Amino acid sequence: MPTAKPLDGKVVLVTGAGGGIGRAIAIEAARAGASVVVNDLGATLDGQRESSVAAEDAVAQIEKAGGRAVANGDDVSQPDGAQAMVRQATDAFGRLDAVVNNAGILRDGFFHKMTYENFDAVVKVHLYGSFNVSRAAADVMRQQNSGSMIHMTSTSGLIGNLAQANYSAAKLGVAALSKSIALDLKRWNIRSNCIAPFAWSRMTSSIKIDSPEQEERVNRMKEMSPDKIAPVALFLASDEGADTTGQIFAVRNNEIFLISQPRPLRSVHRGEGWTIDSVRDQAIPALRPSYVPLDVSADVFSWDPV
Known part of the structure; x- marks a missing residue:
């Protein structure tokens, strides 16, 4: 009798799965027994539509290995597109057990040079895309x-990075969205979690190299395979992950982190209330030792991955 696989009988929808992290998760999901909807718009790094070849190629690879998959070319940033991919999952496989909101684009630039169009486009794909697909999936899962x-x-959103105001805002918004989904849908046994992935992919390949330190960081990232992200994502999709919800993980090569969520660090109280002078003379001196430094992701994750 064949050994049961962790995702036997499950149906998983992975967005942005034509390459990189999404493709690795889709292929590993099929290998773990899931039927997979491989969504990819077939767009350039900045979001310009090209073709659906990447999704179809991933499906072909899954089927060649004996798995079940269908390709989808809808746009996550459009509610109709999200509904269509969820409908394709249920039409093809009868149900939908997990969604991996992975689709993304980059349009990096310093804040004082960023256009409305570049801010809007990135937020639409990352934040609205995660909302659209999750909202469509919620009706089936309920x-x-x-x-x-x-x-x-x-970590660009959770910690910070230069020249990524659009991407950082969207990604921090995704973390808050996930927590709200976890709270609102708990009664239907629907869970929601985040992963901050470190991996070399088409998106990270756009990082600008303007110093020897940055070049060294990029070279370290090239050693981080997208395959390293899949085990955590697929655990969260499996029945074994049923008691994990509302959490934020990071995966960095062979390291898995649980990321903190905003909580009060320190407080001050003054019974008679505050004035500008008392804030200056009493509150700020008491709070300043607990200020969060103006650091970026590389400052926090400063050691070599193992």
């Missing part, structure tokens, strides 16, 4: 009384 939503956030 009827099933089960489901798992896995969203890709980033």
Whole structure:
């Protein structure tokens, strides 16, 4: 009798799965027993539509290995597109057990040079895209009384990075969206978690190299395979992950982190209330030792991955 696989009988929708992290998760999901909807718009790094070849190629690779998959070329930034890909999952496989919101684009630039169009486009794909697909999937999962939503956030939003105001805002928004989904849908046994992935992919390949230190950092990132992200994502999609919800993980090569969520660090109280002078003379001196430094992701994750 064949050995049961972790995702036997599950149906998983992975967005942006034509390459990089999404492709690795889709292929590993099929290998773990899931039927997979491979969504990819077939767009350039900045979001310009090209073709659906990448999704179809991933499906062909899955089927060649004996798995089940269908390709989807809808746009996550459009509610109709999200509904169509969820409908394709249920039409093809009868249900939908997990969504991996991985689709993304980059339009980096310093804040004082950023256009409305470049801010809007990135937020539409990352934040609205995660909302659109999750919202469409929620109706199916509520009827099933089960489901798992896995969203890709980033340390660019959780910690900070230069020249990524659009991407950082979207990715921090994704973390808050995930927490709200976890709270609102708990009664239907639907869970929601985030992963901040470190991996070399088409998106990270756009990082600008303007110093020897930056070149060294990029060279380290090239050693981080997208395959390293899949085990955590697929655990969260499996029944074994049923008691994990509302969390933020980071995966960095062979390291898995649980990321903190905003909580009060320190407080001051003054019974008679505050004035500008007392804030200056009493509150700020008491709070200043607990200020969060103006650091970026590389400052926090400063050691070599192992």
